[in-house]
Amino acid sequence: MTERHDDPALMTGSHALDALSDDERALLEDALRTSPELQAENDSLRETALQLAYAVAPIEPPASLKASLLAQIATTPQAAPLADTTVDQTPVAETTSVQEARPEPARHVASIADGPTAGGRASSEARRRWFQRPAVTLTAAAAVAAVFFGGLGVGSIFDPNGSGTGTTQASSGLDRIYAASDFQRTTTKVAGGGSATVVWSNDLGKSAVILDGVEQAPKGKTYELWYIGSEEQGGTIKSAGLVDGAADGVHSAVLQGSMSEGATIGMTVEPEGGSEQPTTSPIMAVPTTTA
Incomplete structure (x- = not known):
């Protein structure tokens, strides 16, 4: 076999x-x-x-890093390939029954x-x-x-x-946001413990939240993410999805829907299954205004 x-x-x-x-x-x-x-x-x-x-x-x-690396590549000789090694196939003497x-x-x-x-x-x-x-x-x-x-x-x-x-x-969404030319990020504390790093791209209209050390939502509750429009946009609040799996470790979530420029990203504790509009005060809120 x-x-x-x-x-x-x-x-x-x-x-x-x-x-x-x-x-x-x-x-x-x-x-x-x-x-x-x-x-x-x-x-x-x-x-x-x-x-x-x-x-x-x-x-x-x-600025000199790329030029320096290319210069080293141009002047560094290429090592010769390693010679193939062979395993000694000499038969091993038979052992005793013991x-x-x-x-x-x-x-x-x-x-x-x-x-x-x-x-x-x-x-x-x-x-x-x-x-x-x-x-x-x-x-x-x-x-x-x-x-x-x-x-x-x-x-x-x-x-x-x-x-x-x-x-x-979440992984592929984070990739796209971090690769965007206008990528921005900020970190804030979460009420109740832990921190939230918010990353976003206005060009993509996408954002994500990375939670670190945030405890799991209470039984029968869930964390819900929100897009909160700016005053110029009328302050409209839209649900951007639920955060599942946060349990005092590192957890990421890409927000659903499109982010309007200048919106605030918030997170609240809601009944299991989520709510159409926030029913509690935000435990985290980050404006995405351009720095």
Whole structure:
């Protein structure tokens, strides 16, 4: 029997960082369609990766950075490709019957330490992918973020147009907002504890809220988001959706509908299922006036 070389359960971390090959991505997406648990894990990792990427304010890199990098690329010699290494196929001497009867865990540890064998090559490859690729990708993403957060485009790290299964609405919506040329953000405290970071783009007419440390809504209640029009717009209040899943951690929600320029984004505690108009005072309100 042939051992499976790729386990979709080990691919969700790499998928969150866009670090899968086309074949690996297709394999994972097939598995996501039939496994709600794997889909939930994949969505959670994807959203967490985005929130980590957007956890700090954008910085403007020095104008000389791009020229310096290109100059180094032009003068740095390319390393020669590594020579292929071969595994010594010298037959291993047969062991005695007593050695063959040693406990299974010891035999398993020995096979890992001694190098790949005919039966362990697939699992060894999977382990390398799990430990090495995310680490390398995170390092690269951190370096790229330092450059691209300054205005060259967050979409280079996370594809905002990715159509793969498992990309949450909040994740893709955040991508588009952060990649917008007129992107703005502000952070405020939430009554009752925690904070809310509001990001928006007037060009897109979209906004999102990232809650950090906000407790779950009381039983029978829910958090509801609102667009509150400016005085020039008559102060019209429109529901922008419910916040589900906030539980004293980090949670993001892209507001529904279109945001008018200068609107205030608010959040209230409402009866489960939401309300047509606010029934309580806002626990968070952020004007989106241009800074």
